[in-house]
Amino acid sequence: MTNxxxxxxxxxxxxxxxxxTLGAKIHKVEKGNVIIEAPxxxxxxxxxxxxxxxxxxxxxxxxxxxxALTLLPEDQExxxxxxxxxxxxxxxxxxxxxxxxxxxxxxxxxxVTAKIHAIKDGQSKLIAIMQGTMIPVRxxx
Amino acid sequence: MTNxxxxxxxxxxxxxxxxxTLGAKIHKVEKGNVIIEAPxxxxxxxxxxxxxxxxxxxxxxxxxxxxALTLLPEDQExxxxxxxxxxxxxxxxxxxxxxxxxxxxxxxxxxVTAKIHAIKDGQSKLIAIMQGTMIPVRxxx
Amino acid sequence: MTNxxxxxxxxxxxxxxxxxTLGAKIHKVEKGNVIIEAPxxxxxxxxxxxxxxxxxxxxxxxxxxxxALTLLPEDQExxxxxxxxxxxxxxxxxxxxxxxxxxxxxxxxxxVTAKIHAIKDGQSKLIAIMQGTMIPVRxxx
Amino acid sequence: MTNxxxxxxxxxxxxxxxxxTLGAKIHKVEKGNVIIEAPxxxxxxxxxxxxxxxxxxxxxxxxxxxxALTLLPEDQExxxxxxxxxxxxxxxxxxxxxxxxxxxxxxxxxxVTAKIHAIKDGQSKLIAIMQGTMIPVRxxx
Numbered sequence: 001m002t003n004x005x006x007x008x009x010x011x012x013x014x015x016x017x018x019x020x021t022l023g024a025k026i027h028k029v030e031k032g033n034v035i036i037e038a039p040x041x042x043x044x045x046x047x048x049x050x051x052x053x054x055x056x057x058x059x060x061x062x063x064x065x066x067x068a069l070t071l072l073p074e075d076q077e078x079x080x081x082x083x084x085x086x087x088x089x090x091x092x093x094x095x096x097x098x099x100x101x102x103x104x105x106x107x108x109x110x111x112v113t114a115k116i117h118a119i120k121d122g123q124s125k126l127i128a129i130m131q132g133t134m135i136p137v138r139x140x141x
Numbered sequence: 142m143t144n145x146x147x148x149x150x151x152x153x154x155x156x157x158x159x160x161x162t163l164g165a166k167i168h169k170v171e172k173g174n175v176i177i178e179a180p181x182x183x184x185x186x187x188x189x190x191x192x193x194x195x196x197x198x199x200x201x202x203x204x205x206x207x208x209a210l211t212l213l214p215e216d217q218e219x220x221x222x223x224x225x226x227x228x229x230x231x232x233x234x235x236x237x238x239x240x241x242x243x244x245x246x247x248x249x250x251x252x253v254t255a256k257i258h259a260i261k262d263g264q265s266k267l268i269a270i271m272q273g274t275m276i277p278v279r280x281x282x
Numbered sequence: 283m284t285n286x287x288x289x290x291x292x293x294x295x296x297x298x299x300x301x302x303t304l305g306a307k308i309h310k311v312e313k314g315n316v317i318i319e320a321p322x323x324x325x326x327x328x329x330x331x332x333x334x335x336x337x338x339x340x341x342x343x344x345x346x347x348x349x350a351l352t353l354l355p356e357d358q359e360x361x362x363x364x365x366x367x368x369x370x371x372x373x374x375x376x377x378x379x380x381x382x383x384x385x386x387x388x389x390x391x392x393x394v395t396a397k398i399h400a401i402k403d404g405q406s407k408l409i410a411i412m413q414g415t416m417i418p419v420r421x422x423x
Numbered sequence: 424m425t426n427x428x429x430x431x432x433x434x435x436x437x438x439x440x441x442x443x444t445l446g447a448k449i450h451k452v453e454k455g456n457v458i459i460e461a462p463x464x465x466x467x468x469x470x471x472x473x474x475x476x477x478x479x480x481x482x483x484x485x486x487x488x489x490x491a492l493t494l495l496p497e498d499q500e501x502x503x504x505x506x507x508x509x510x511x512x513x514x515x516x517x518x519x520x521x522x523x524x525x526x527x528x529x530x531x532x533x534x535v536t537a538k539i540h541a542i543k544d545g546q547s548k549l550i551a552i553m554q555g556t557m558i559p560v561r562x563x564x
Contacts (some may be wrong), residue, residue, distance in 0.1 A: 009412055015317060018193035021162060026274035045158045053221050054199030061194055080194050082415055084225035084366060085509050086534045086554060088527040103552060104511040108390065110418065111509045111552070123188045129526060129534070131509060131554040133364055133415065135390065222532060223556055227393045227413060229386040244411060245370040249531065249558065250504060252368045252411070270385060270393070270416050272368060272413040274505055274556065276531065279537060299468045300475035303444060327440040334441035335484055337538050340477030362476050366507035 007045070008074070009066050016062070024059050024070045026066075032102040034066040040094050051091035053128075056098075056116050060085065060130045063100030064112040068134040069104050078110070083132025091127050093118030110134040143214040144237040149215070150175070150207050165200050167207075167234070173243040181235050185211045192232035192259075194269075197239075201226065201255040201271045204241030209251040212243055219251070224273025232268050234259030251275040290356065291316070291348050295398040298344070306341050308348075314384040316348040322376050333373035333400075335410075338380075342367065342396040342412045345382030350392040353384055358418045364393070365414025375400030384391050392416040431497070432457070432489050447482050449489075455525040457489040463517050471542045474514035476551075479521075479539050483508065483553045486523030487535040491557040494528050504532070505534070507553025514550050516541030533557040 006029045013019060013026050013036075022044055028035040036059045037049075038044075046052040061083055069078045097117045104111040114130040145225045147170045154160060154167050160177075163185055169176040179185075179192075187193040202224055210219045238258045245252040254272040288311045295301060295308050302319075304326055310317040318341045320333075322325075328334040343365055351360045379399045386393040396412040429452045436442060436449050442459075443469055451458040459482045461467075461474075469475040484506055492501045520540045527534040537553040 012188045015188040016193060018195050021184045022195075043158050043162045047153045047156040052157060052199065053202055054159050054163075054195060057198045057202075058193065058195030061198070077189070080226075080228055082227040082364060082393075084223065084226065084554060085221075086223040086526075086556065087221055088529070088534055100182050103509075104549070106511070111364075111511055113552070113554075122230070127528070129536070129554060131507060131536075131552060133509065165357065190375060223505060223534075227385075229388070229393055244368075245371070245408070252370055252505075254411070254413075267386070270395070270413060272366060272395075272411060274368065294470045297470040298475060299466050300477050303466045304477075325440050325444045329435045330500070334439060334481065336441050336445075336477060336481030339480045339484070343476055343480070359471075361540065362508075362510055364507065364509040366505065367503075368505040368557040369503055 005070055009069060013066065014017070018058065019062065022055055022058060024062070027097065028036065031070050032067055034063050034070065035099045036063040037095055037097045043047060051096060053087060056087070056091050056096065056128050057085055059096060059098040060114040060116045060128060063098040064114040064130060064132060065134055067100035067102050068110040068112055071102055072136050075138055077139045078134045079137055081109070081133040081135045083128045083130055085128055087128050089125060089127045091118050093120035095119040110136065150210060154207065159199065160203065163196055163199060165203070168238065170194050172211050172213065173208055175204050175211065176242045177204040177239045189205055192237060194228060197232050197237065197257050198226055200237060200239040201257045201269060204239040205253040205255040205271060205273060206241070206275055208241035208243050209253055212246050213277050216279055218280045219275045220278055222274040222276045223273050224271055226269055226271045228269050230266060230268045232259050234261035236260040251277065287352055291351060295348065298341065301344065302342060304337055306344070309379065311352065312374055313352050314349055316345050316352065316382045318345040318380045320378050333378060335369060338369070338373050338378065338398050338410050339367050341378060341380040342398045342410060345380040346394040346396040346412060346414060347382070349382035349384050349418055350394055352416050353387050357420055359421045360392070360416045361419055363415040363417045367410055367412045369410050371407060371409045373400050375402035377401040392418065428493055432492060436489065441481065442485065445478055445481060447474040447485070450520065452493065454493050455490055457486050457493065457523045459486040460522045461519050464468040474519060476510060479510070479514050479519065480508050481549050482519060482520055482521040483537040483539045483551060486521040487553060487555060488523070488557055490523035490525050491533040492537055494525055495559050498561055500562045501557045502560055504556040504558045506553055508553045510551050512548060512550045514541050516543035533559065
């Protein structure tokens with residue numbers, strides 16, 4: 001993983017205002033594997049006081065998408081074509097960690113997965129898994 | 142649809158701080174069919190300046206979940222077990238409208254779909270479809 | 283819909299030996315909409331005596347794929363990139379009818395849905411819904 | 424894993440006539456992990472001569488479902504509520520191996536995944552991944 005790739009992903013991530021609104025940050029960038037974290041915030045909850053599934057989805061989708069981007073040429077961006085989430089437990093914790101991973105880098109599609117953990121009192125618990133498809137898009141310089 | 146049901150759903154919705162953060166509002170509540178809208182906000186974008194897939198997902202998931210809730214007894218809440226989104230076009234517009242619908246009300250699971258449209262210059266365009274499973278949960282009074 | 287398109291789809295369908303093994307037949311071919319039917323057969327059951335989810339999936343996937351193919355140029359075939367099925371009720375009946383439909387014909391991907399009904403004693407019941415992505419592939423002449 | 428559990432799963436599997444039609448066999452049964460294999464057969468192909476996605480789906484779904492069943496009490500059966508498949512490569516090989524795994528055993532739902540490999544000339548290649556939800560059902564004795 002070159003510094004250039006890390007910079008490119010960090011720069012793209014920082015231009016996503018939703019990620020800022022959710023308090024999300026990039027935690028790790030490796031080839032085919034990106035981790036994004038978001039804290040428990042009073043502004044991102046559902047009706048029972050847990051973090052909203054929309055938060056879980058958003059950081060999982062981003063981690064999966066950026067893991068795909070690490071394997072693409074520099075003139076390409078990536079978009080989510082489709083993704084599915086299975087929620088395993090309420091998002092109960094101080095921190096939520098989404099780890100995206102590339103399963104198959106194809107010529108036209110990139111198949112990805114993500115696992116999202118909630119960290120509470122130092123304990124990590126798997127709260128959601130995702131499986132989806134990213135599509136490379138050429139960007140104009 | 143009784144006023145009581147509309148009140149119950151409105152009250153649940155308003156206690157979701159993420160919906161407030163996204164600027165989302167309930168637009169319609171009918172039996173098995175709920176519409177939620179969110180505006181284009183500078184705080185909910187992705188890197189290319191469109192609304193983030195996390196926004197599209199969040200309002201679609203909420204519309205689908207509340208459409209299930211309209212058909213459940215009063216002592217029950219609803220949680221997303223799993224849901225899948227196919228993104229058809231960038232979320233380009235001033236307003237995003239998610240319509241949830243119940244496909245099958247089972248004893249143990251409620252199968253739902255959602256369609257999300259972007260409204261731009263008065264034109265409505267389908268930008269995402271969702272298909273998922275809600276699970277009723279008994280709440281303590 | 284030209285006769286040529288109907289012939290092309292019928293010919294492709296008939297070269298799928300699994301469809302023959304399942305007793306499946308094309309019932310309707312229109313632009314963006316294909317119906318495939320399969321009978322109850324003693325050779326395609328699950329352990330409780332209903333038709334197997336594998337049968338339901340197979341005819342739903344085929345109907346969805348061929349509905350995409352009706353909208354593609356003649357030098358292209360179509361492959362399933364991904365598809366999701368929600369099973370609503372046991373496949374109980376004499377006949378199973380899968381209707382595929384194109385939701386969005388994109389340049390690179392075709393988003394599709396399918397509904398599968400079981401027909402029993404003349405009554406039709408929705409037993410499954412599907413949502414997925416087809417990808418056009420160029421075929422050599 | 425007791426012999427009783429292995430017998431119960433084998434017996435259930437053998438009563439699925441579709442599995443016989445597809446030539447499928449149980450290869451391994453462990454707690455939360457089941458492997459099912461099916462050979463390349465001239466009767467289960469798609470139009471290009473590869474094994475049909477319906478075969479890949481069917482053995483993946485079965486492996487996932489039986490992996491859930493290994494963790495359930497004896498008076499329960501399991502049904503697929505929903506499942507999604509991403510196809511990564513054509514099903515090209517002499518043998519197809521589906522490995523199901525339980526991700527989360529909940530009180531009301533069991534979340535599962537499956538990986539399907541094609542074995543060709545002794546080489547194993549990942550051709551599909553699946554993610555889904557099984558639901559326990561009580562059976563009458």
